[in-house]
Amino acid sequence: MEIVLRDEGSVTVLTLRGRLDLATGSTLKQQIKKLFEKERTAVHLNLADVEFINSSGLGALVSIMKEIRLRKGRLTLSDLASYVKEIFEITQLSHIFEIFATEDEALASYQAAVLN
Amino acid sequence: MTTYTFHYQSSAASEEMMLDHLTTVLENHRIPEEAAGRFVLIVSEAFTNAMVHGNRSDSHKTIKLTICVNDEHLTADIIDEGHGGLEQIRNRRPPTLLSEGGRGVDLMEHYASGVAFTETADGGLHVSVRVDLKTEKTR
Numbered sequence: 305m306e307i308v309l310r311d312e313g314s315v316t317v318l319t320l321r322g323r324l325d326l327a328t329g330s331t332l333k334q335q336i337k338k339l340f341e342k343e344r345t346a347v348h349l350n351l352a353d354v355e356f357i358n359s360s361g362l363g364a365l366v367s368i369m370k371e372i373r374l375r376k377g378r379l380t381l382s383d384l385a386s387y388v389k390e391i392f393e394i395t396q397l398s399h400i401f402e403i404f405a406t407e408d409e410a411l412a413s414y415q416a417a418v419l420n
Numbered sequence: 421m422t423t424y425t426f427h428y429q430s431s432a433a434s435e436e437m438m439l440d441h442l443t444t445v446l447e448n449h450r451i452p453e454e455a456a457g458r459f460v461l462i463v464s465e466a467f468t469n470a471m472v473h474g475n476r477s478d479s480h481k482t483i484k485l486t487i488c489v490n491d492e493h494l495t496a497d498i499i500d501e502g503h504g505g506l507e508q509i510r511n512r513r514p515p516t517l518l519s520e521g522g523r524g525v526d527l528m529e530h531y532a533s534g535v536a537f538t539e540t541a542d543g544g545l546h547v548s549v550r551v552d553l554k555t556e557k558t559r
Contacts, residue, residue: 323439326468327432356439358464359523366520387457394530400517 307335315346315414317407321353329364336368345377346414350407352383362397369401378402378417380410421490422449428467428483430475430500438467438485449489451553458531459494459551463487465524466498466547473508474500474545492554493533498547505545509537 305322316339322328339347347368351357365381372379382404384392392398404410424445428434442463446456467483475481481501488495515522528535534550 323436325439325464326435326472330432356460356464358461358468359521359527360468362523363520366518370518370520391461391527394527395523396517 305331307332309335311344312348312411313414314344315348315411316344317348317350317411319350319353321355323356324351324354324361324364325356325358326360329361333364333367333371336371340371340375345372345375347372347377348380348382348407348410348414350383351381351388352385354385354388357388357391359395362391362395365401366397378414380404380413382407382410421488424487424489426485426487428471428485429479430471430477430481430483431479432477434471434483435464435467439464442485442487445487445489446494451489451494455494455551455553459496459549462528462532462535462549462551463496463498465528466496466549469505469524470498470500470502470545470547474502474505476502492552494551494553496547496549498549499540500544501542502545503543506537506539509545 305320305324305328308319310317336347369379380402383406384403392401392403404413426438426441428438439460442460446459467485470483471477475483484499486497509525512522512525528549532549533552536548538546540546
C-alpha cells in the first residue's frame with residue numbers, strides 16, 4: 305500500500321492507495337504513531353484508492369481511532385468506495401467512525417469545529 | 421473445472437503473495453468483478469485466520485490453498501496446521517464496536533454462498549468456501 309502524507313493546517317491528510325489488510329494495516333499504524341511523536345492528532349484518511357479492505361484492515365483503523373481518542377485527537381475518513389462503505393455498514397463500524405463523502409467536506413468540518 | 425493449489429508460509433509477506441495469486445487466477449478466468457471481489461475478501465479472511473489463529477504466525481507451518489473455478493461457482497479450501505481452530509470458531513464471541521478483531525468469520529458468512537468449517541485429521545482447521553456465479557450476492 306502506498307501512503308501519501310500532507311498537512312492541511314492542523315490536520316494531517318493521509319491518502320491511501322492499494323490494499324488495506326494485515327500487513328499494510330500494521331504499516332499504517334506505524335505511520336500514525338510517527339505523527340503522534342510530532343503531536344499531530346488530527347488525522348484524515350482519504351480511502352478513495354483503497355482497492356481492498358478486510359477485517360484486519362478494519363481492525364487497524366479501529367486501533368488507530370482508539371489511539372487518537374486517547375490523545376484527545378480526531379480521526380475522519382472520506383471517499384469510501386461503495387464496497388468499502390458496505391463493509392463498514394455490515395460490521396456497523398459506520399456508527400463509530402466519522403465518515404464524509406469527500407475530503408473537502410471532512411476538512412471543512414475541522415474548520416467548523418474550530419469556529420464553534 | 422480448473423484447480424489451482426498453493427502452499428504458503430505463515431508469514432506477513434504470504435498474505436500479499438496469496439492475494440496476487442488469487443487476483444491473477446480470477447482475472448485469467450474473466451470472473452465478473454462483483455463475484456471476484458467477494459471471493460477475494462472471503463479467502464483473505466480465511467487465510468488470515470489460518471495464519472494468525474491457526475498457525476500462530478509460525479513460519480515453519482504452512483497454509484494450503486486450493487482454488488477451483490468452473491462456470492457455476494468458485495470454491496476455495498484453506499487448511500492450516502494449527503490445533504483447536506474449529507473449537508475457536510464455534511466458541512467465538514461477537515465483537516464489540518471497538519474490538520480490533522473478530523469480524524472475519526462474520527464477513528465470510530455474509531458474502532459467501534456457502535462456508536463450512538471442519539477439522540483435519542491432524543487437528544488443523546479446514547475452511548471450505550463457495551461463491552456462486554449465477555446467483556450473485558451483492559458485495
